Amino acid sequence: MAGVAGGAAAVVGRGALPELRAFAAGTSVGQAAAAGEWLPTTCQGCTSWCSKQVYVVDGRAIKVRGNPNSKVNGAASCPRAHMGLQQVYDPDRTKTPMKRTNPNKGRNEDPQFVPISWDEALNTIADKIMDLRNNNETHKYMLMRGRYSYMRDIIYDRMTKIIGSPNNISHSALCAEADKFGPYYTEGEWSYRQYDVENARYVILWGTDPVASNRQVSYYMSVWGDVLDRAEVVVIDPRLSATAAKAQTWLPIKPGQDGALAVAIAHVILTEGLWNKEFVGDFTDGENLFVAGQEVDEAAFEEIYTHGLVKWWNLELKDKTPEWAAQRTGLSAEQIKKVAVGYGNAAPHAISWTSRGVHMQPRGGYTCMAAHALNGLVGAVDNVGGTLKANKEYTQSFPKPDDYMDDIAKEGKSHKKIDHRGTKAFPALAKGKSGGGVVTNNAADGILNEDPNEIKVAIGYMNNFSFAAPQSERWYRALSKIPFLVHITTNASEFSWFADIVLPSNQHMFEKWGYVKSHGNGYRHVTLLEPVIEPVWDVKTDETEIPWLIAEKLAERGFDNLLRHYQSYVDPETGQAPTNEQEFALYALKHATHKLWDPAVHEGGDKFSGWEEFRAAGVWNSDPYP
Numbered sequence: 001m002a003g004v005a006g007g008a009a010a011v012v013g014r015g016a017l018p019e020l021r022a023f024a025a026g027t028s029v030g031q032a033a034a035a036g037e038w039l040p041t042t043c044q045g046c047t048s049w050c051s052k053q054v055y056v057v058d059g060r061a062i063k064v065r066g067n068p069n070s071k072v073n074g075a076a077s078c079p080r081a082h083m084g085l086q087q088v089y090d091p092d093r094t095k096t097p098m099k100r101t102n103p104n105k106g107r108n109e110d111p112q113f114v115p116i117s118w119d120e121a122l123n124t125i126a127d128k129i130m131d132l133r134n135n136n137e138t139h140k141y142m143l144m145r146g147r148y149s150y151m152r153d154i155i156y157d158r159m160t161k162i163i164g165s166p167n168n169i170s171h172s173a174l175c176a177e178a179d180k181f182g183p184y185y186t187e188g189e190w191s192y193r194q195y196d197v198e199n200a201r202y203v204i205l206w207g208t209d210p211v212a213s214n215r216q217v218s219y220y221m222s223v224w225g226d227v228l229d230r231a232e233v234v235v236i237d238p239r240l241s242a243t244a245a246k247a248q249t250w251l252p253i254k255p256g257q258d259g260a261l262a263v264a265i266a267h268v269i270l271t272e273g274l275w276n277k278e279f280v281g282d283f284t285d286g287e288n289l290f291v292a293g294q295e296v297d298e299a300a301f302e303e304i305y306t307h308g309l310v311k312w313w314n315l316e317l318k319d320k321t322p323e324w325a326a327q328r329t330g331l332s333a334e335q336i337k338k339v340a341v342g343y344g345n346a347a348p349h350a351i352s353w354t355s356r357g358v359h360m361q362p363r364g365g366y367t368c369m370a371a372h373a374l375n376g377l378v379g380a381v382d383n384v385g386g387t388l389k390a391n392k393e394y395t396q397s398f399p400k401p402d403d404y405m406d407d408i409a410k411e412g413k414s415h416k417k418i419d420h421r422g423t424k425a426f427p428a429l430a431k432g433k434s435g436g437g438v439v440t441n442n443a444a445d446g447i448l449n450e451d452p453n454e455i456k457v458a459i460g461y462m463n464n465f466s467f468a469a470p471q472s473e474r475w476y477r478a479l480s481k482i483p484f485l486v487h488i489t490t491n492a493s494e495f496s497w498f499a500d501i502v503l504p505s506n507q508h509m510f511e512k513w514g515y516v517k518s519h520g521n522g523y524r525h526v527t528l529l530e531p532v533i534e535p536v537w538d539v540k541t542d543e544t545e546i547p548w549l550i551a552e553k554l555a556e557r558g559f560d561n562l563l564r565h566y567q568s569y570v571d572p573e574t575g576q577a578p579t580n581e582q583e584f585a586l587y588a589l590k591h592a593t594h595k596l597w598d599p600a601v602h603e604g605g606d607k608f609s610g611w612e613e614f615r616a617a618g619v620w621n622s623d624p625y626p
Contacts, residue, residue, distance in 0.1 A: 040618020045080035126553035138164030138412030146463030149514035164412030182368025202346030207357020264325030274344025276379030347378035349385030
C-alpha cells in the first residue's frame with residue numbers, strides 16, 4: 001500500500017495532525033512516574049473485557065494495570081493490555097481519511113490511497129447514502145461489524161434502520177455463538193457462563209485455554225496456580241495449549257471428535273452410578289438400571305431438576321462406551337473412563353467448560369450440548385464449584401428509532417437480509433428463534449449472487465472478514481463487487497484493501513468513550529472505555545462520533561431523521577441535547593449507564609454519588625452471585 005504510506009507522510013509534513021511523540025527523548029520513566037496519574041479505562045484486546053488503569057504522564061500513556069475497583073478481574077492483567085500501548089502509538093496507524101484512486105478492485109489491485117479531509121470523506125459517504133434513498137434502494141445499504149463496545153447499536157442498529165436497511169451483519173457466527181447454543185438447549189441460558197474455579201475439585205476444559213484466551217484471562221491467570229493445587233484439571237485439545245501444558249492431564253483428541261468423548265463420559269457416569277442424585281434424581285427402586293447396551297423404562301426413573309435423562313440414554317448413550325469412543329477420538333478407553341470417574345466422584349464441585357475449540361466446527365452446537373450436559377449430570381449447574389449464570393446488570397438501551405423511520409426506511413427494512421438467516425438452509429437459531437442469529441460468512445455469498453439483492457453501499461468497522469473468515473477468497477470477491485465500501489479502522493488491513501474510503505478510528509483503550517460488560521469470579525461488571533489521552537492522530541470514534549458526523553451531512557442534504565434521532569440522546573444530568581459528535585458520544589454513554597451512577601435511579605450493585613464518581617472509578621460491580 002505505497003499510496004497509504006506516502007499519503008500519510010504528506011499529511012504529517014503539512015503539520016495538520018498531532019505530532020507523534022511515542023519515541024520522544026526526555027524524562028526517564030522513573031522520573032516521570034512521580035508526576036503521573038492512574039486513569040481508568042477498559043481493554044478490548046480479547047473478549048475478557050477487563051477493567052484497567054493506565055498510567056498517564058504529561059498526556060502520554062506509559063503503563064497499564066488491572067483496575068483494583070473491578071471485582072471481576074481486580075488488579076490482575078494479562079500481556080495483551082500492555083500491547084495496547086504499542087497499538088495507540090503505532091506509527092503505521094491510519095492517521096487521516098483516505099480515498100481510493102484506483103477504480104479497479106481485487107486482491108492484486110493496489111488501491112492507490114491518497115489522504116483527504118474528513119469533510120470530503122463524509123460528504124462522499126452522505127452522497128452515496130442519499131443516492132440509495134432517492135432511488136428507493138436503501139435495502140442495498142449494509143453495515144458490517146466485528147468486535148464492538150455496547151455503544152454498537154448507535155451505528156449497527158439505529159443508523160441502519162433509519163437509513164432503511166435490514167442488513168446489519170455482525171461477526172458473531174465467526175466468534176462463539178455455538179457456545180451459547182449448548183447451554184440454551186440444555187439449560188435455557190443463551191449466554192456465556194462463569195465458572196467457580198476457586199471452589200472446583202475437577203475441571204474438564206473442552207478446547208478451552210483460560211490462562212491465554214477467551215474470557216477473564218487476567219483473572220484466571222491470577223488464580224490458576226491455586227486451581228491446580230486444589231483441583232484435577234483435564235484439557236481436551238489437539239493442541240498443547242498454555243493451560244494444557246500446566247494441567248494434570250492433557251488429552252490430545254482427534255479434531256472434531258469431542259462429541260464422541262462427551263457422550264462416552266456421560267455413559268460412564270451413568271453406568272457407574274456417579275450422577276448427582278440430589279440434582280438429577282434416581283431410580284424408583286434404588287437399583288441402577290443403566291447397563292451398557294440396554295434400554296431403560298422411562299417410568300423407572302424419577303427426575304428432579306433434569307428432564308429427559310432416560311430418553312437421552314435410550315436414544316444416544318447406551319451404546320457409547322469408552323471403547324466405542326476410543327476408536328474415534330484417538331484416546332484410550334482407560335483414559336476416557338478415568339476422566340469420567342474422576343469427574344463424577346468430584347460432584348457437584350466439577351466443571352465441564354466448553355469454548356471455541358470444541359464448538360466452532362461442524363456439529364459444534366450439538367457437541368456443546370453434550371459437553372455442557374455433563375454439568376447437569378453431576379449437579380454442578382448453579383452450584384458452588386460449578387457453572388454459574390451472569391449476574392444482573394442495569395444498563396439501558398438507546399432511544400428507539402421507530403419515530404424517525406419514514407416510509408422509505410420502513411419499506412427498505414422490510415426486505416430479506418443478505419445472509420439468508422431464518423431460512424431452511426440457515427435457520428440461525430439464536431435463543432430458539434429462527435433467524436435470530438447471523439450467518440456471517442454467507443453474507444459474502446449473498447453479495448456475490450445478489451441474493452436477495454445487490455449491495456451498493458457498505459460500511460465496516462472493527463472487522464476484517466477478508467482475513468478472519470473461513471474461505472476468505474469469497475470475501476475478496478464480494479468486497480470487490482461492492483461499488484462503494486467504507487472501512488473504519490485503526491490500521492489498514494486486508495478489508496481496507498477493497499475500500500473506497502478508509503476512516504481512521506480511535507484506539508479503544510486510550511482514546512474513546514464507551515462501555516462493555518462482562519462477568520466472572522461471581523460478579524458482573526460494567527466497565528468504561530475512557531479517553532485517557534488526547535487522540536494521537538486525526539481520528540474519530542467508530543460507533544458514536546462518525547455516525548453523528550454522517551447524520552449531520554445527511555441533514556444538510558434534506559434528510560435529518562438520523563440527526564434528530566441522535567439529538568434525542570440527552571445528558572441525564574442536565575437534560576441538554578448534544579450539539580456535536582464529542583457531546584453525543586458522552587451523553588449516549590451517560591444515558592446507557594444512567595442507572596449505574598445516578599443514586600436517584602439506583603437498582604443494585606455499586607452505588608455512586610453521581611457520574612463523576614463512576615467515571616473516576618471506571619467500573620460498576622454487581623451484587624455478588626446469589
